[in-house]
Amino acid sequence: MIKIDSKLCSGCGTCKEICPVDGVRIIDGKAVANEQCIDCGTCVASCPTQAISQA
Numbered sequence: 224m225i226k227i228d229s230k231l232c233s234g235c236g237t238c239k240e241i242c243p244v245d246g247v248r249i250i251d252g253k254a255v256a257n258e259q260c261i262d263c264g265t266c267v268a269s270c271p272t273q274a275i276s277q278a
């Protein structure tokens with residue numbers, strides 16, 4: 224599963240919109256990955272604040 228740095232996340236929702244499997248929710252203005260995530264990596268490059276990384 225991807226890692227999202229909540230300190231860098233602005234809550235813009237881009238990762239949620241781009242995710243093909245609904246793997247991200249926005250909770251209290253921060254993106255949180257969930258078990259739906261298949262580690263496709265699509266959202267990593269989409270994040271404008273580089274908050275998302277892959278292990």
Ligand code: SF4
Nearest residue numbers: 232233235236238270
């Ligand atoms: S794209 Fe980046 S900044 Fe925007 S909600 Fe997702 S993790 Fe946060």
Ligand code: SF4
Nearest residue numbers: 242246260261264266
């Ligand atoms: S890595 Fe792929 S499946 Fe996982 S949250 Fe990002 S876009 Fe969705």
